[in-house]
Amino acid sequence: xxxxxxxxxxxxxxxxxxxxxxxxFSNWILGREQLPLGVNLSRGFSWEGSVGxxxxxxxxxxxxxxxxxxxxxxxxxxxxxxLSDISLPLHxxxxxxxxxxxxxxxxxxxxxxxxxxxxxPKTRGAFYYHQDPGRPALSGELRFRMCxxxxxxxxxxxxxxxxxxxxxxxxxxxxxxxxxxxxxxxLTQDGLxxxxxxxxxxxxxxxxxxxxxxxxxxxxxxxxxxxVARSQWAVSLxxxxxxxxxxxxxxxxxxxxKFTPLYTGRVRARFEASTLPEHAHRPALxxxxxxxxxxxxxxxxxxxxxxxKPRPGELFAKKYxxxxxxxxxxxxxxxxxxxxxxxxxxxxxxxx
Numbered sequence: 428x429x430x431x432x433x434x435x436x437x438x439x440x441x442x443x444x445x446x447x448x449x450x451x452f453s454n455w456i457l458g459r460e461q462l463p464l465g466v467n468l469s470r471g472f473s474w475e476g477s478v479g480x481x482x483x484x485x486x487x488x489x490x491x492x493x494x495x496x497x498x499x500x501x502x503x504x505x506x507x508x509x510l511s512d513i514s515l516p517l518h519x520x521x522x523x524x525x526x527x528x529x530x531x532x533x534x535x536x537x538x539x540x541x542x543x544x545x546x547x548p549k550t551r552g553a554f555y556y557h558q559d560p561g562r563p564a565l566s567g568e569l570r571f572r573m574c575x576x577x578x579x580x581x582x583x584x585x586x587x588x589x590x591x592x593x594x595x596x597x598x599x600x601x602x603x604x605x606x607x608x609x610x611x612x613x614l615t616q617d618g619l620x621x622x623x624x625x626x627x628x629x630x631x632x633x634x635x636x637x638x639x640x641x642x643x644x645x646x647x648x649x650x651x652x653x654x655v656a657r658s659q660w661a662v663s664l665x666x667x668x669x670x671x672x673x674x675x676x677x678x679x680x681x682x683x684x685k686f687t688p689l690y691t692g693r694v695r696a697r698f699e700a701s702t703l704p705e706h707a708h709r710p711a712l713x714x715x716x717x718x719x720x721x722x723x724x725x726x727x728x729x730x731x732x733x734x735x736k737p738r739p740g741e742l743f744a745k746k747y748x749x750x751x752x753x754x755x756x757x758x759x760x761x762x763x764x765x766x767x768x769x770x771x772x773x774x775x776x777x778x779x
Contacts, residue, residue, distance in 0.1 A: 491519045495556040495569070495610070496617045500577045505553060507576060510546040518554075521616065525609035529554070529569075529596075532588055551575060552583060556619045557595070563775070564624055565667055566645040568595040569610065591695060591720035592652050597643055599665060602628040627667040634663060634670070646775045647768070650697045650717055655679045655737055656688035664771040671771065673764040678714070678743070678755065679734055689730060692723035694737050700772070701756055711756040712768065714743040 493503045510516055510531070518527050531546040552574045558567040570593050574583030585593040598614075601607035602625055614620040634641075642651045642662045653660060659676040679690055695718040701711045716737045723737055735744040735752055742754040759769045 490516060491524070492554055492610075492613065493521070494617055495554060495613055496619060497553075497555050497572075497580050499617065500553060500555075500580065505577055507551055507574070508553060510550040510571075511548050512545050514543045514545045516546075520609040521613045523609075525612075527606060527609050531594065547586075550586060552586070553577060553580060555580075556614060556617070557585075557593075558619075562649065563645045563667075564620070565598060565628060565665065566649075567598045567620065569598075569601065570595050589652075589720075590693065591718070599628050599631070599643070599670075600634065603631070603633050624667065631665070631668075631670040644771075647698050647700075647712070647772050650695050652693060652695050652720065654693050655690045655723060656692075658688075664767065666771070666774050669771075669774070671767045673767060675757075679737070687727070689725060689727050689734055690723050690736060691726055692737075693720040694718065694723065694739075695720060696737075696743070701754075703754065703756070706756065710759040710769070712759065713754050713756050716741055716743060 490508060491506065492508075493505045494500055499505075508518075515528050515530050518529055519525070520527055530543040531550075532544040534542045534544055550571075550573065552572045554569060554571050556567055557570045558564070571586040572580055572583045573586055574580050588594050596607065598620065601610050601614075611620070611625060615622055615625065642653070642660055643665060644651065644662060645665050647664075656679070658680060659674055660678070662673045662675065664671045664673060680688070694716050696714055696716050698712045699715050701713045703711075703713070716739055719737075719739050725736060733746050735746065737743055744752040744754045746752050757764075757768070759765050759772075
């Protein structure tokens, strides 16, 4: 066995453990067992489940990502990709066929190895690069458009991980994590991202703890999705030259020290520069609820309503004895993250 083959076997240990094949891996190393179906030593380790596997080291044509530009897909012959019921599919990127794994969703359980949830049934379509109009160039992200043919790409809907939340990988994540670099190279080849932007983002601190529940903002009034049952939010404020994280605690909780949720549900919201009279000389942020994505329900029997139920179109508020309900606010002058937020607003501006 060559040193390269030995390195491949050692590198595969993590994959085998994630699939629950620790004993199978040991037998393989000792030569007692053959490679499992779908594990291809010559082209990397591709677990394809019941769908099939690569043959003779050749990439599957329906896993070849030729472009991430919807406009270029017809001219380069981009094919529809079928990800139905697959946990960790291997894709081949661009003309050099560099391999990248793109998981649907990771599952983290205490004291257990990370596992990957399979893509939903009937997940067919194409990966593409999404950029919200009017937002900074660094706010782009990889998405998956559900469609049965490239000709009907613009009629499809984006794959979602939850109600109102498209599956996505932010540009910052792709730039900072080596396994995604082939995608970054394809983005620059497509002219969707410029080299200077990639260089700037590579210099930023790494988002080691960024998760599905983290909030990444490129402008302070950018809408985001939040689970109102969570006790704290980690908000990453990103510019081309800086990355700061702000932690907001107990927004939808009473100030009693208890961690029991008052409400359940998911909403779309945004921060706004306050225009309330009391903030005329003391700048502050307020929080406006834009949309109820899943029903918001109170889960505390006979709750006194100290924390107001989040309602679409209204500012989030709490009740005080002599004043009634007052919109929640975060001062930009005398709180823990005041300077961080004020500097972010100065650098990025606000449209609200």
